[in-house]
Amino acid sequence: xxTTNNFLIAAFxxxxxxxxxxxxxxxxxxxxxxxxxxxxxxxxTITHGTYVGHILLRDGKIADISKNSITExxxxxxxxxxxxxxxxxxxxxxxxxxxxxxxxxxxxDFSELGDFIPHMKALTAVNPNAVAIPVTxxxxxxxxxxxxxxxxxxxxxxxxxxxxxxxxxMSCGSERLxxxxxxxxxxxxxxxxxxxxxxxxxxxxxxxxxxIWESALSYARIDSAAKAxxxxxxxxxxxxxxxxxxxxxxxxxxxxxxxxADIESALQWISExxxxxxxxxxxxxxxxADKIVKAKIPVITGPVLSTPRxxxxxxxxxxxxxxxxxxxxxxxxxxxxxxxxTRNLPFNAAFAATYGMGKDEALKAITxxxxxxxxxxxxxxxxxxxxxxxLFVATGDPFEMKTKIEKLFIRGWDIPLESxxxxxxxEFLNRTPGIK
Amino acid sequence: MKKYFCIILSICAGLLQAQNxxxxxxxxxxxxxxxxxxxxxxxxxxxxxxxxNNIPSPQGYTVIDATGKYVIPGIIDxxxxxxxxxxNEATNPVTAEVNVGDALDPLDVAxxxxxxxxxxxxxxxxxxxNVIGGQCETIKHRYGAxxxxxxxxxxxxxxxxxxxxENPIRTHGExxxxxxxxxxxxxxxxxxxxxxxxxxxxxxxxxxxxxxxxSPEYSLRNETLVDILKGNILVHCHSYxxxxxxxxxxxxxxxxxxxxxxxxxxxxxxxxxxxxxFGASASVFADWWAYKFEVYYSxxxxxxxxxxxxxxxxxxxxxxxxxxxxxxxxxxxxRYGDLSDDEALALITINPAKQLGIDxxxxxxxxxxxxxxxxxSEHPLSVYTIPQVTIVDGQVRFDIKNDPDDMRMxxxxxxxxxxxxxxxxxxxxxxCLKGVAEMLxxxxxxRYMRFKYSQNHSHE
Numbered sequence: 013x014x015t016t017n018n019f020l021i022a023a024f025x026x027x028x029x030x031x032x033x034x035x036x037x038x039x040x041x042x043x044x045x046x047x048x049x050x051x052x053x054x055x056x057t058i059t060h061g062t063y064v065g066h067i068l069l070r071d072g073k074i075a076d077i078s079k080n081s082i083t084e085x086x087x088x089x090x091x092x093x094x095x096x097x098x099x100x101x102x103x104x105x106x107x108x109x110x111x112x113x114x115x116x117x118x119x120x121d122f123s124e125l126g127d128f129i130p131h132m133k134a135l136t137a138v139n140p141n142a143v144a145i146p147v148t149x150x151x152x153x154x155x156x157x158x159x160x161x162x163x164x165x166x167x168x169x170x171x172x173x174x175x176x177x178x179x180x181x182m183s184c185g186s187e188r189l190x191x192x193x194x195x196x197x198x199x200x201x202x203x204x205x206x207x208x209x210x211x212x213x214x215x216x217x218x219x220x221x222x223x224i225w226e227s228a229l230s231y232a233r234i235d236s237a238a239k240a241x242x243x244x245x246x247x248x249x250x251x252x253x254x255x256x257x258x259x260x261x262x263x264x265x266x267x268x269x270x271x272x273a274d275i276e277s278a279l280q281w282i283s284e285x286x287x288x289x290x291x292x293x294x295x296x297x298x299x300x301a302d303k304i305v306k307a308k309i310p311v312i313t314g315p316v317l318s319t320p321r322x323x324x325x326x327x328x329x330x331x332x333x334x335x336x337x338x339x340x341x342x343x344x345x346x347x348x349x350x351x352x353x354t355r356n357l358p359f360n361a362a363f364a365a366t367y368g369m370g371k372d373e374a375l376k377a378i379t380x381x382x383x384x385x386x387x388x389x390x391x392x393x394x395x396x397x398x399x400x401x402x403l404f405v406a407t408g409d410p411f412e413m414k415t416k417i418e419k420l421f422i423r424g425w426d427i428p429l430e431s432x433x434x435x436x437x438x439e440f441l442n443r444t445p446g447i448k
Numbered sequence: 449m450k451k452y453f454c455i456i457l458s459i460c461a462g463l464l465q466a467q468n469x470x471x472x473x474x475x476x477x478x479x480x481x482x483x484x485x486x487x488x489x490x491x492x493x494x495x496x497x498x499x500x501n502n503i504p505s506p507q508g509y510t511v512i513d514a515t516g517k518y519v520i521p522g523i524i525d526x527x528x529x530x531x532x533x534x535x536n537e538a539t540n541p542v543t544a545e546v547n548v549g550d551a552l553d554p555l556d557v558a559x560x561x562x563x564x565x566x567x568x569x570x571x572x573x574x575x576x577x578n579v580i581g582g583q584c585e586t587i588k589h590r591y592g593a594x595x596x597x598x599x600x601x602x603x604x605x606x607x608x609x610x611x612x613x614e615n616p617i618r619t620h621g622e623x624x625x626x627x628x629x630x631x632x633x634x635x636x637x638x639x640x641x642x643x644x645x646x647x648x649x650x651x652x653x654x655x656x657x658x659x660x661x662x663s664p665e666y667s668l669r670n671e672t673l674v675d676i677l678k679g680n681i682l683v684h685c686h687s688y689x690x691x692x693x694x695x696x697x698x699x700x701x702x703x704x705x706x707x708x709x710x711x712x713x714x715x716x717x718x719x720x721x722x723x724x725x726f727g728a729s730a731s732v733f734a735d736w737w738a739y740k741f742e743v744y745y746s747x748x749x750x751x752x753x754x755x756x757x758x759x760x761x762x763x764x765x766x767x768x769x770x771x772x773x774x775x776x777x778x779x780x781x782x783r784y785g786d787l788s789d790d791e792a793l794a795l796i797t798i799n800p801a802k803q804l805g806i807d808x809x810x811x812x813x814x815x816x817x818x819x820x821x822x823x824x825s826e827h828p829l830s831v832y833t834i835p836q837v838t839i840v841d842g843q844v845r846f847d848i849k850n851d852p853d854d855m856r857m858x859x860x861x862x863x864x865x866x867x868x869x870x871x872x873x874x875x876x877x878x879x880c881l882k883g884v885a886e887m888l889x890x891x892x893x894x895r896y897m898r899f900k901y902s903q904n905h906s907h908e
Contacts (some may be wrong), residue, residue, distance in 0.1 A: 112744075197869060270870060319768050323858075324856050326851075352738035413830070414829075432745075440753055441749070442756075447725050
């Protein structure tokens with residue numbers, strides 16, 4: 013009796029599930045994987061010029077790219093005549109996926125407690141299903157360095173592709189230690205410390221960092237001695253463990269620093285400690301560009317669309333900073349330093365381009381330069397054979413407002429150009445019922 | 449100090465002198481009467497006196513060569529908080545009696561930065577802490593003036609700020625434990641205030657008719673509310689969610705108020721047909737969302753959906769940052785929604801003018817209108833454009849060819865250099881919840897730093 017009932021219920025459920033599926037055509041659009049041949053496009057390769065040609069995507073990679081025609085029987089051919097193909101844009105600093113709603117603190121996962129927390133991993137807290145991720149990628153932004161904020165050693169940020177269902181799937185394999193250099197700037201209008209107090213606080217903070225650094229060096233010495241003698245050394249010190257790649261010099265330290273005097277102190281500190289480094293923020297980089305060039309340190313700056321940091325600065329100081337540094341010879345990558353509006357990366361780059369950086373350099377600042385800075389240029393940042401198939405097809409210049417992104421590939425997956433924001437448009441543009 | 453003083457003097461001397469102008473040979477985008485190539489504009493006594501080809505240069509007129517450049521009406525921001533000393537009188541859910549016009553700051557360098565983005569007029573608004581906040585001031589960006597009165601746009605209609613949703617709820621319900629602590633409470637605060645104003649008016653009417661021996665107690669708050677009910681003050685209401693927008697339209701209908709501009713109105717797209725039927729207008733962000741829960745279900749297509757549904761729509765800044773590139777914000781409606789050039793430019797010119805009740809004077813390039821004009825290097829909706837010259841009432845207030853780095857008028861003599869600010873001023877703290885925001889909206893890190901410094905430096 014029981015079995016029969018269960019069977020009937022099961023049969024009923026199946027029917028119920030099947031009816032709407034077969035009568036309602038509307039379904040969730042999913043990404044598709046396959047072999048794609050994009051033909052007759054203007055290819056903006058970044059590394060080897062711009063030309064009309066063809067590009068073959070297979071197994072998540074650019075299998076071929078050429079001016080001459082490519083034949084591949086198994087490929088789905090997409091005619092891109094009069095269209096432009098660019099490599100996916102890379103944002104070198106954002107909180108995308110680490111925060112869902114800014115003012116709702118329980119959805120904020122970018123700032124852990126404590127001053128010395130280099131072992132915190134942003135990748136752990138990335139929400140692959142954050143609503144802002146599709147909103148971002150439909151503008152051609154495929155890859156983002158998501159980073160923790162706050163404290164002195166804030167943790168590691170991670171470069172992720174904006175497609176995947178787990179953080180590991182999204183990871184590009186580049187996690188980098190992030191540090192906030194002691195600041196002599198004010199934290200906001202509420203910060204009413206005297207100039208002396210500000211200086212003292214910064215000095216105290218730097219002393220603290222130097223003490224941590226001494227410990228890190230000792231830790232590394234013990235660690236390498238233990239390794240040399242093939243001893244198993246068990247210790248519970250995840251902070252010191254996390255600093256090792258920087259202490260050993262296998263990875264650069266990503267240092268957030270903005271005011272002129274602080275950039276100078278940071279450069280001195282880097283040279284004293286003899287470490288590899290990348291400067292982030294660098295709002296006043298234009299004031300000390302010569303010193304940064306001399307130190308041969310690359311820079312990640314942005315947002316470009318921001319207000320001047322001093323009241324006596326020119327109105328366009330944040331617009332022109334990237335261009336001035338680039339012209340001085342610094343390798344400059346750009347970031348939005350945002351979260352939900354990481355989609356504005358191309359427009360930040362465009363403003364930098366307009367105010368002195370030039371289009372080509374601005375494009376490099378969101379493609380090949382970040383790939384180089386984060387050590388993934390063998391896989392990212394340009395349209396080259398063998399690289400990850402992250403690219404988009406556009407009707408024109410992706411910086412221009414009227415341009416539409418018509419196709420998007422991430423790791424060779426054909427990604428639907430859909431987000432909650434486009435779906436709301438689809439539903440409400442001609443709302444039914446309307447007023448009645 | 450001496451150097452700064454010279455700068456101030458040069459601004460005053462160079463800019464305050466009355467100018468008659470001839471803008472030569474530009475691509476003139478009138479907004480209301482189409483685009484005209486190789487066109488001249490004559491500016492006499494602060495007004496546009498002629499728009500025509502090849503106007504011969506009259507004696508005593510300064511000529512501005514606009515060859516190859518784009519000439520548009522000065523951009524109007526229907527929602528801003530620049531040039532204000534204070535923004536929120538967050539002491540009561542109803543503070544109709546206060547007026548931000550009493551707290552104008554003509555020395556705010558943000559005015560100059562707005563001019564450098566082609567913006568000639570902004571609506572300096574009270575904040576959003578209260579259900580019925582203070583009255584607002586429509587200002588002209590006459591940077592260089594030191595008298596606050598010189599910022600006012602004389603003759604512009606009175607406006608007042610209302611606010612729905614999280615901000616009044618958090619300020620009063622959560623903060624002070626008084627109504628409203630829900631959107632239900634917000635509705636009743638309006639009804640209570642308006643009914644009280646009706647009774648107040650009747651008491652005075654009775655007194656004037658001799659039906660009452662003693663005069664009622666004078667209340668500036670009620671006087672202002674009565675003026676709202678009479679339609680003498682335009683309502684601009686901070687709002688986000690569809691339900692609260694519908695609520696306010698119902699309340700206004702019940703009390704016979706017909707003119708309303710919804711501000712922010714992130715979910716306006718959901719009730720666009722209702723907004724159009726009421727005759728309400730909308731002033732929105734191009735793409736801001738997700739900074740708080742009530743803007744989570746937003747879309748950057750909002751402006752275009754509203755426009756397509758016949759709602760008079762503008763794009764505003766509510767920010768010292770966005771106000772510098774409203775032309776770029778307007779252009780986003782071409783990425784998200786395919787608005788035409790004319791439609792997109794209307795969002796920052798004639799439409800905000802309509803919302804402020806000043807469209808007969810500004811918002812388009814027409815003979816007889818105020819000479820508020822912005823000149824751009826490229827098409828103003830192109831991301832590669834650079835504002836060149838901004839003119840307010842025939843006065844050149846920004847000229848990129850004569851643009852000193854330091855344009856401050858307000859200098860702190862105790863500082864060796866102007867302070868460097870580490871964190872950028874974010875949306876709510878420079879906008880609607882200024883003052884209140886620092887307590888309510890700050891991020892974890894700022895909260896932590898504030899705590900730290902308030903502990904270390906409690907003696908201050």
